[in-house]
Amino acid sequence: MxxxxxxxxxxxxxxxxxxxxxxxxxxxxxxxxxxxxxxxxxxxxxxxxxxxxxxxxxxxxxxxxxxxxxxxxxxxxxxxxxxxxxxxxxxxxxxxxxxxxxxxxxxxxxxxxxxxxxxxxxxxxxxxxxxxxxxxxxxxxxxxxxxxxxxxxxxxxxxxxxxxxxxxxxxxxxxxxxxxxxxxxxxxADVPGFIGNRLMHAMWREALAMVDAGVCSAEAIDQVVKWSFALRLPALGPMENMDLVGLSLVESVQRYLLPDLAANTIPAKALTTRLNNGDTGMKSGRGFYDWSMRDAAAVVALRDQQIVRQLEFLREQGVFPSTIKPST
Ligand SMILES: NC(=O)c1ccc[n+]([C@@H]2O[C@H](COP(=O)([O-])OP(=O)(O)OC[C@H]3O[C@@H](n4cnc5c(N)ncnc54)[C@H](O)[C@@H]3O)[C@@H](O)[C@H]2O)c1
CATH class of the missing domain: 3.40.50.720 (NAD(P)-binding Rossmann-like Domain)
Known part of the structure; x- marks a missing residue:
């Protein structure tokens, strides 16, 4: 066969x-x-x-x-x-x-x-x-x-x-x-967190560590991610991006930077103190943001609409092999 x-x-x-x-x-x-x-x-x-x-x-x-x-x-x-x-x-x-x-x-x-x-x-x-x-x-x-x-x-x-x-x-x-x-x-492979959650939590560990260390606010982290590298991610994954940047530059930045990055093996204070206060995020009304002042449903709707638009665009460009199909 x-x-x-x-x-x-x-x-x-x-x-x-x-x-x-x-x-x-x-x-x-x-x-x-x-x-x-x-x-x-x-x-x-x-x-x-x-x-x-x-x-x-x-x-x-x-x-x-x-x-x-x-x-x-x-x-x-x-x-x-x-x-x-x-x-x-x-x-x-x-x-x-x-x-x-x-x-x-x-x-x-x-x-x-x-x-x-x-x-x-x-x-x-x-x-x-x-x-x-x-x-x-x-x-x-x-x-x-x-x-x-x-x-x-x-x-x-x-x-x-x-x-x-x-x-x-x-x-x-x-x-x-x-x-x-x-x-x-x-x-x-069967490793904890598989591929995506390992990557995402590596980034979240660093984000939480920066909040703990007072490097920047939670809001600043979201601004930097949303309006910088997140914009290019659908077109250029991290491994492709390293090739684009050039591997020798990646290596020299890593030699300097890696010793300074978070390596904690327990959740950061920025997380545990909020949880101890009952601030569990959007559902409780407060996490890193005060959700009583924000329209959570609108944020979720925006997320979903931009995913649909982005996939449509990438499919039109022929860079995505098979994506969400209209129902059969
Ligand atoms: N939410 C996410 O972003 C997300 C993303 C990817 C994978 N997952 C995984 O998907 C799974 C479900 O997550 P979710 O976000 O839908 O959770 P959820 O809390 O929204 O729903 C869990 C469902 O399981 C039922 N349930 C809970 N305990 C049960 C039990 N002991 N026996 C039978 N039913 C039980 C609940 O009634 C509910 O219907 C989890 O393994 C989660 O890690 C979640």
Whole structure:
């Protein structure tokens, strides 16, 4: 069988997708899969929360309709309170529950039918070990990490993570599924934080250290990032940028700078003091900013609209191979 035929066969084997958890990631991922033509069953352990998720599902669908056009998908999206039914009827499952190893393994252990059938089971974890999760839940032969980025219906990349025991076929199936859903799968080793969160937290560690040291304000950090290097990132990734700058310059700057950069292995005071005061960020009304004075919904809407515009532009320029597709 040719590589294309294998990929087609893998795609055809998945029609029914179970999504576990109806929070930020689960609800939007469910809509994304449904609009890509899959039959989706969305589950929450609380029937009340499951039904309450209708508002979020509608909001995501409305946004995509407004910005990408109406869905002509033949896929359906059902709310299913019975985990046994989701387990028995899914070709692929994506868990999107709390970022706690014990809670994830406890839930995954219950997917007996999927494990027996060799269904594709995926975890949306941002940072937890896929090897540990698979071993803790008896899913060594089926579990694959599928780290979506928020908002999952817009951000193209999904980091595909194989655990130490994951068979290559499961990784191929996850890769084919993401391509079919219009995503850009990127393979990554099973290291804490995978690729993206390692990079992002390296930057956040430095940002927090500068606030702790009084180098600058939190606002100054956002201004510098948003209005300098962030603007060129979609066109030029960090590795490309190093080539552009010239590697000898990168080396000489690093020789001078690296000893001065943050290397703390525990969270900075700028974070812990705020948390001790109950200032957890946007949800509580205060974090680094006073959100009671800002329109949080408008900020999120701006984020999502600029992602859509940016992807459209990059696709028009032919520099992005396959991006969010209007529904099939
Ligand atoms: N929010 C992000 O930016 C983001 C990005 C990428 C990946 N993730 C990952 O996705 C997963 C979900 O994150 P989220 O932001 O959607 O969280 P969330 O808090 O918005 O939603 C979590 C969902 O899981 C359910 N839940 C919680 N504990 C459970 C349990 N023990 N059993 C069954 N259901 C349970 C909750 O009812 C809720 O529906 C996490 O692993 C997270 O690390 C989050």
């Amino acid at each position: 040719s590589a294309t035929a294998t990929s087609e066969a893998l795609k055809d084997s998945i029609r029914n997708i179970g999504v576990l958890g109806t929070g930020q990631m689960g609800a939007a991922a469910a809509v994304m899969f449904q609009r890509a033509g899959f039959h989706v069953k969305l589950w929450n352990r609380s029937e009340e929360k499951l039904h309450a998720s209708k508002t979020a599902l509608q909001a995501v669908d409305d946004f995509l309709t407004r910005h990408l056009g109406p869905s002509h998908s033949k896929g359906e999206l059902l709310l299913e309170p019975d985990l046994g039914i989701v387990d028995a009827t899914s070709d692929a499952l994506l868990e999107c529950v709390a970022e706690e190893m014990a809670q994830k393994t406890e839930l995954l252990r219950r997917l007996h039918g999927s494990r027996e059938r060799g269904a594709l089971i995926m975890s949306c974890t941002s940072a937890l070990s896929i090897t540990e999760m698979a071993r803790g839940s008896g899913l060594e032969q089926v579990l694959v990490g599928a780290h979506f980025w928020n908002p999952p219906h817009l951000i193209p990349v999904v980091e595909i993570v194989a655990g130490a025991d994951t068979p290559p076929r499961q990784v191929e199936r996850a890769t084919a599924l993401m391509q079919q859903a219009g995503k850009l799968p990127v393979h990554c």
